[in-house]
Amino acid sequence: MIRNGFWRSAAFGAAMLAASVLSPLPAQAVESSDPIKIALFDWTSVNINAKILGGILERMGYTVEYPTADYLSSLTTGLTNGDLTVGVEYWDTTAGEAMKASEATGQTERLGMLGPKAKEEWWFPEYMKAKCPGLPNWEALKDPKCAEAFSTPETAPKGRYLGGPVTWEGFDDERVVALDLPFTVIHAGTDAAMFAELDSAYQRQAPIMLWIYSPHWAPAKYKGEWVQFPEYTPECYTDPKWGVNPDKAYDCGKPHGEIWKFSWGGMKDKWPVAYKVAKAYQIDTDELNKMSGEVDLDGKSIDDVAKAWIDANEAKWKAWAQ
Missing domain, CATH: 3.40.190.100 (Glycine betaine-binding periplasmic protein; domain 2)
Structure with a gap:
């Protein structure tokens, strides 16, 4: 800051620098101005998570876009070629094989578990x-x-x-x-x-x-x-021979498991701080259920619900960038 044409004291400047570590990154500090593209799918919770993560990154100065994508092909096409940067909900129950295929390309990265069990x-x-x-x-x-x-x-x-x-x-x-x-x-x-x-x-x-x-x-x-x-x-x-029907596969229930986040493999080099935040991002099951109900039952917008979470959890998400 400037006062009377002079910079504040070096001591004050050092203090401000230290404080900035706990503040969102200014726009000029981001590693690239290219948009980080966070996938939207066709159910409520994933889009809440996408808007929370994207909203955090926007407050840090990043440009974020939210393309609508196909759930499974986003793993094997969108994230592999960089058309998408992040997907925040891939369920073991339905996307297990697609996640394996995505990782096999060497062009994507599994960023860790979202938190809730699927x-x-x-x-x-x-x-x-x-x-x-x-x-x-x-x-x-x-x-x-x-x-x-x-x-x-x-x-x-x-x-x-x-x-x-x-x-x-x-x-x-x-x-x-x-x-x-x-x-x-x-x-x-x-x-x-x-x-x-x-x-x-x-x-x-x-x-x-x-x-x-x-x-x-x-x-x-x-x-x-x-x-x-x-x-x-x-x-x-x-294996069709497995299970109660020796002639057919799928003679069982659906798998249970985790919910995973994935990124385009180049994210960690192009936007390393945003990558760190995406890896650290997690949500509590009860929080997610409550927010989904606020959208689907109470008629609130996903953007408003996501913003409320970001406002209420500022200390948490700032720590993710450290």
Whole structure:
């Protein structure tokens, strides 16, 4: 700073320099003005995380862009060629093979765990157990009466399973065939549409079986259970001889595991401080569930929810840059 045409004392300047270590980087201090591109996908929590991480980097002086990307191909195309810089939610439950393929290219880096544990599976409201008392055991679904209890006019007499958007994959169509389940898989167009349908069915006590994942606000808001399929192993997906059906793969439930962050391999050299922040970035499960509910249930914008977190956790994210 300047006063009366002279710099402040050297001692004050040293103090200011020390204090700046705990302050966001000024724009001129960033290593490159090129935009850091953080991927947006088609569910709420990932976009909250993207906007929190991006908002932190923006306050540090970086230019950030938020391109919408395809979940799985972002690992094997966008991040490998540098069209994307960071993706903040890749779930072991659905992206395990894509993550391995991405790492095998040598062009990406797994930045570590996001924090929450991943679970995704078929889920039903508790009130449906009266119509299918063998639940949550998956074998109850083989009973034609149970399947019909989950049917709709478009699927009757087969049960209806509402899967996630097709980009999530999840192998539900293959699972139905391998386990010989009298169900028809219908894919929701969007994450929001899937949970809107759950809310409508739940309020009417109507039949519904759908893909529910955690972390998410839904398992806390609605009383229900996940179907207990044969436990996943890697062999279930790769070796047809494994499991209850010796002729088909995917005769088990979905994998459980971690949620991972990935970056383009060149990030650590081009933006080393931003890279450090992305590696350090983690979120608490309860925090993430609460923020997702604020967006999906309370109608708040993702940008406002992300900004509130950044404002409330300034000391935490400043430390990530050290």
